[in-house]
Amino acid sequence: MKIHYQYTNSEEIMRSFIHAAILIALSFNVFAQQQAPIEPKGKTAFFNSPIPPEIQKAIKTVLDEQMKAFACTLTNDEMKTISEKHLKAHPVLFDSQMDPTRPGRILLEAFKKLDGKIENADKVFEEMELEKKGISKRLWDFQLKNNNFSEEHIKVIEELNPKTQEELDTYQVQLSIRMKRVFEGGLLAYRILLEYNKKHKDNPINDKTMVDWGIEASKKKEKVFMDCWTEILAQKYPNIQNRAEVLGILCKQSMMGLANLTNNRADWLPFFQEKIQKWNITQKVED
Secondary structure (H helix, E strand, C coil): CCCCCCCCCCHHHHHHHHHHHHHHHHHCCCHHHHCCCCCCCCCCHHHCCCCCHHHHHHHHHHHHHHHHHCCCCCCHHHHHHHHHHHHHHCCCCCCCCCCCCHHHHHHHHHHHHHCCCHHHHHHHHHHCCCCCCCCCHHHHHHHHHHCCCCHHHHHHHHHHCCCCHHHHHHHHHHHHHHCHHHHHHHHHHHHHHHHHHHHCCCCCCCHHHHHCCCHHHHHHHHHHHHHHHHHHHHHHCCCCCCHHHHHHHHHHHHHHHHHHHHCCCCCCHHHHHHHHHCCCCCCCCCC
């Protein structure tokens, strides 16, 4: 598979487009099957209440330091290579139901039909049968509230949206690179579980539990993350503010990160084995 890279000069537009694409795909339940981020249970992070800046800063500080300490950071080149291998093993056909950019093209057509007349939003939603095409009313309303419907802006988004298989492949690799921190979080979560297994050989997180997102398996992993982050915060960040909130979010992000690596429809974990092997930790625990 040959992939060419072309980057837009407008980083702000690209960031806006990628964020919109993630929201669109999440509503269509495609991104959760093909990429990241996902959550095992409950609402998506994109629709949750915003995290206060001071807590965001604390979490970033903790995660940056621990990702480095546990050798979970990824370079853009590493993520590019891994993404290309993953895409080759899990190809997504252009404009298929699994194409994460397909809903974006549907929305663009709806925007054009709307022609800037927001008062016709419900009419367009019904006439184009957007619900049947995977665009929920909630997402439609969100896009109406947060999008710029000028002809110039729509044209830019249309030009960025993949139009061929090759452009789709390029888009998916680029998106993975831009989302590499999500995968770093997944690696950190996996490393935490492996470290736990090394210390608790009598009650390890076995391979089955690692990829099981049922209630009991989730509770067991969540407890490991909670205990680990509690200890890390106590030892390394004794003066951290908003400790309870930081702890809860770190635990939740660890669960999300692990889910991204072990999602059974597009399992990313095997593609990180070269990096994982450098940790020199016994990985496999028999069921």
